[in-house]
Each structure stands twice: as structure tokens, then as C-alpha cells.
Amino acid sequence: MKKYIYAPITLMMIFLFNSCQQNEIFLTGTVEGSDSTIVAISDFIISDTPDTIVVKDGKFSHKINIEHPGYYYFIYGEELKMIFLAPGYDLNIAIQATDSTTNYTFLGKGDLENNTLQKINKELDKLSFNQIESIPFNSRTKYIDSLFSALKNNFSNSVKHKKIDPIFVNFQKKYFDYNGAMLKTYFGLQSDIKDPSYFKFVDDLDLNNGQCLGIPVFRWFLDYHIEYLLEENLSKMDSIKRDQEGVRIIAKFEVIKNYENKIIKEYLMFTSIKQIIEYEGVEGFKKVKSYYDDFVKQDKYRDYIQIILNKKLLISKGKPAFNFTGIDKNGKEVQLKELNGKIVYLDFWATWCKPCKAEAPFNTLLSDEFKGKGIQFVSISIDDEKNLEEWKNFIKEDKNILHLRITKDKMKELTDAFQIKGIPTYMLIDQNGNFINSAAPRPSSSEIRQILNQLTQK
Incomplete structure (x- = not known):
């Protein structure tokens, strides 16, 4: 037996x-x-x-x-x-x-495959994004198609008589297809194209093959494709509902929810939740936890989410903020702890960052509005030394913002301590140097005024 x-x-x-x-x-x-x-x-x-x-x-x-x-x-x-x-x-x-x-x-x-890949990458490195962007929009799609079609044909001819892994050949051909699709989707979104026929090329792509997640440009393309579907869905809402807080986030997760392939759906849920946590911390995770519970099942994803949640707890409400040292426009060193006794609204930015510069006028208006109410506005530039004069020229009109820059030797320490994944990033620090919110709303938002009014009325 x-x-x-x-x-x-x-x-x-x-x-x-x-x-x-x-x-x-x-x-x-x-x-x-x-x-x-x-x-x-x-x-x-x-x-x-x-x-x-x-x-x-x-x-x-x-x-x-x-x-x-x-x-x-x-x-x-x-x-x-x-x-x-x-x-x-x-x-x-x-x-x-x-x-x-x-x-x-x-x-x-695996040597033939990887030596071939290095040659391909050298060719791809020669491509200039700025050159593609400079081509008139009406001709750009045709140019992208011809460019990647030529690369794909050259690759096919180069491996035709070689004993090379057919899986690699298939992956590399898809790599060219998704690279072109990613660029066309990106430029379509940037140009705010409303004509759905522009995106008809997506119909020819395989969007339900989970193994394609092994192709990086496929994943990047998915990010832009989701944005396209999201904008399409939001355009059908009335403007009042569309502008409500949190609507965009939930609408994005509903788009992902409709993906057919479970492997791709889980990956997209994971990356979107990861992004929410990185930019909005633990509070952001609470908004989308139901999607995490329902769709994120693999241990590698759940373990990673737990790691970044634990990390975000270090900069959550009530935790002490890192006491950095910045240099003002006159060359004087200023430490964060010197501002104790005031609420501090931190703005991490750089002169090369377009979204940062777009927010700057709103930050100036906000600082003028709350002048004398116990709030110190601090803008921290992470520019290189070579941009010093540009930084000084950009900030010279601000009277109610303390502008600081961080030296290169202290940059990593600062960005690691505040867990800055991208800019602009805004944070609120209380009178004792502890975090109020490590993912504060932008100056252009209506939420930040409500928060600052509540804090100054306490």
C-alpha cells in the first residue's frame, strides 16, 4: 500500500x-x-x-x-x-x-543573442528623441513607422542564417514594434489628439500576452496606453465630477481592471499601487487598498509593496524630518531645525523641470497669501552647480519664499532621507520639525489652501 x-x-x-x-x-x-x-x-x-x-x-x-x-x-x-x-x-x-x-x-x-543585442542597442542609442520630436506632427508617425520597420528588417536579415534562439528573435521583433507604438502613443497624448483613428495602430498589437512583460518597452507602452484609455473615459464625465479629488486615481484603476490578461492586469495593478505609495505614502495606499486585495496576489509583488510601505512609515505623520543644510542665494547655510516654531511647506524642484516651473507662480501667490501666518515656504533646488546663475535669476522676485540649493555632496543624502522619487515634490513639516504630510498637495491645487487654513487656525 x-x-x-x-x-x-x-x-x-x-x-x-x-x-x-x-x-x-x-x-x-x-x-x-x-x-x-x-x-x-x-x-x-x-x-x-x-x-x-x-x-x-x-x-x-x-x-x-x-x-x-x-x-x-x-x-x-x-x-x-x-x-x-x-x-x-x-x-x-x-x-x-x-x-x-x-x-x-x-x-x-546565450552569447550570440546577447552579442547581437549589444549591437542593436548601439544602433538604438543613436536615435535622438529631440530629432523625432522636431519632425512636424503630421509626418512624425510615418517617420517612426519607417524607422522601426527598417531596424526590424535589418535585424531579421542579420540573424536569418544564424543558429540563434527563436524566442530571442521573436522578443526582439516585438521590441521594435512596441518601441514605435510607445513613441506614437506618447506623442499623441502630448499633442492632445482627440481623433480616435490616430490610435488605430494599437489594434494590431498583442496586448494580452503575459510573456511580453519581459520586454521593457512593452511595459512602458502599457503606461501610455492606460493614460490614453483613462483620458478617453474622463472625457465622458461631466467637468464637476472629473475634477473631484481622487476621481482620476479610481478611474485609472477601473481601466486596468478591464484588461483581459490576468498576468498583465496584476502587473499593472502592482505598478500603479507602487506609484501611488511612492508619491502619496501610506495614505495613498489606503485609497487603493481594495484593488491591492482583489488583484495583487503574487508574493514578489506583495512583498515589495510591504517593503515600500514600511519605508514610507519613516516619513509618515509625526516622524522627525531629516535636518538638512541648504545654501541660500547669498551663500549662507540654513538648517531645517532653524525654522522650528513655524509650519514649513517644502518644495523640491529644479530649473530644468517644466512641471516645477509651472507650479512656481502658484507657490509665490500662496506664500504671499499666507505671509505672517506662521508658515515658512521653502523651495529646495536640486540643480547642478552649472545652473547656479539660472537658479538665482529665476528666484529673484520671490520675497516670501526661502530659496535654498543643495550641494552635490549632500544631494543623495537629502533625496534618500526624504524618499524623493521625482520632482516637483511637496511636503509639510510641523513646528517641531516632524512630518505633517510627506506627499502634500501642489501649490496650484485647491486642497493645499484648505490644509494651510486648517493648520493656521489651530
Whole structure:
């Protein structure tokens, strides 16, 4: 009797063992011309939690398991190199570093695919976004189509007689398709195109293949496609409802909810929730928790959400704000703690940031309106030293805003401490130097006036 019980279990264990082996990838390599002791590998989905690989005596060796083929980051120092990995690859990466360049050579199973990919990436690096943008809009779509069609044809011809992984070939062709689609969708949104026929090219794309998540430009395209569908849905609402707080966020999640493919739907839910937490913190997560509970099931997604939630708790209401030191326009150092006794409205910005500069006049009006009411407006520039004069010229008319800049050596410490993922970012600090809100509304919003009025009436 026992043998009939154990036999299926034994077969299952053999199956699981073989499955794990089939998903394994072996990465080995050498590093020359550098003292670097670490390299790393990461997917494009959770790219800021890389799998670290130790380099010892100029060599490294690592084994990883992947579920599906796709593109990954290979991280060396500050360089991010896109590589292609598929189950069963046994890849050797030889890195030769000089003062000016870093060369990568691939050997072993997966070498032809990755050496081919590096040549393609060099061609793609030559593309100029500004050049494409400078082409008149009516001709731009045709130009993008011809550009990526030529790249795709050249690639097909170059691999025609080679023993190259057909999965890689298929992925790379889709890479060209989605790259073109991403650019066309982006420019369509930027130009506020109302004619739905402009977006007809989307009908020819495969939007329900979960394995395409292994293609980074497919995921970037999805972001823009969701924005298009969102704008389409919002345009059908009356203006009063559309402008209500939180409507846009919920409308976006309802768009994602309608995606057919469960794998893609879960990924989009995860990335959208992640973005909400990064910009609005724990309070933002509460707004969309029902979508998290219903649609985000994979452990890797849920674990990551928990990590960033725990991190956001460090800058949640009541937690002490980092006591940074900034330099004002006269060269004087100012610390945050010197402002204790006042409510502080922090604005992180830069002169090269268009949305930041668009908000600046509203910030000036707000600072004038609340002058003498116990609120200190502080704008913190993260500009490089080369933009110093531009910064001084831009801020010279502000009388009720304390303008500070951060030196390069203290920039990372500041952005890490305040968990700044993008600019503009606004925060509120209380009279004791503790956070009121690490994701405060923008100066142009109606909400910020309500919040400041409530704070000054206490």
C-alpha cells in the first residue's frame, strides 16, 4: 500500500526538481581594469531590488531562477546593461573597463543573442528623441513607422542564417514594434489628439500576452496606453465630477481592471499601487487598498509593496524630518531645525523641470497669501552647480519664499532621507520639525489652501 502512496510523491518531486533545473540560469564572468567587488542582476519590473553578485579576484559566478525569458539589467558600477536571459542559458560575461569605456563580451549559451543585442542597442542609442520630436506632427508617425520597420528588417536579415534562439528573435521583433507604438502613443497624448483613428495602430498589437512583460518597452507602452484609455473615459464625465479629488486615481484603476490578461492586469495593478505609495505614502495606499486585495496576489509583488510601505512609515505623520543644510542665494547655510516654531511647506524642484516651473507662480501667490501666518515656504533646488546663475535669476522676485540649493555632496543624502522619487515634490513639516504630510498637495491645487487654513487656525 505504501508504495502506491509514495510513488506519486516521488514522481512529483522529480518533476519539481527538473522544473527548477529547467528555469536555472548560470552567470559567470570576469572583471578587468576595475576594483569593483559587486555586480548585480535585476528584472525591469522590480528593478530597485537587484540580485547582488560578489566579485572575488576579478571573477564572479551566480545561479538564478527565472520563470520566463526576457530582458534584464546587468548592473556594473553605475552602468546598466540590458541583456537577454532565457531558462537554460549558461552565460559568461567578460567586462573590460578603462577610464573612458566599458566593453562587454558574451560567451557560452546565450552569447550570440546577447552579442547581437549589444549591437542593436548601439544602433538604438543613436536615435535622438529631440530629432523625432522636431519632425512636424503630421509626418512624425510615418517617420517612426519607417524607422522601426527598417531596424526590424535589418535585424531579421542579420540573424536569418544564424543558429540563434527563436524566442530571442521573436522578443526582439516585438521590441521594435512596441518601441514605435510607445513613441506614437506618447506623442499623441502630448499633442492632445482627440481623433480616435490616430490610435488605430494599437489594434494590431498583442496586448494580452503575459510573456511580453519581459520586454521593457512593452511595459512602458502599457503606461501610455492606460493614460490614453483613462483620458478617453474622463472625457465622458461631466467637468464637476472629473475634477473631484481622487476621481482620476479610481478611474485609472477601473481601466486596468478591464484588461483581459490576468498576468498583465496584476502587473499593472502592482505598478500603479507602487506609484501611488511612492508619491502619496501610506495614505495613498489606503485609497487603493481594495484593488491591492482583489488583484495583487503574487508574493514578489506583495512583498515589495510591504517593503515600500514600511519605508514610507519613516516619513509618515509625526516622524522627525531629516535636518538638512541648504545654501541660500547669498551663500549662507540654513538648517531645517532653524525654522522650528513655524509650519514649513517644502518644495523640491529644479530649473530644468517644466512641471516645477509651472507650479512656481502658484507657490509665490500662496506664500504671499499666507505671509505672517506662521508658515515658512521653502523651495529646495536640486540643480547642478552649472545652473547656479539660472537658479538665482529665476528666484529673484520671490520675497516670501526661502530659496535654498543643495550641494552635490549632500544631494543623495537629502533625496534618500526624504524618499524623493521625482520632482516637483511637496511636503509639510510641523513646528517641531516632524512630518505633517510627506506627499502634500501642489501649490496650484485647491486642497493645499484648505490644509494651510486648517493648520493656521489651530
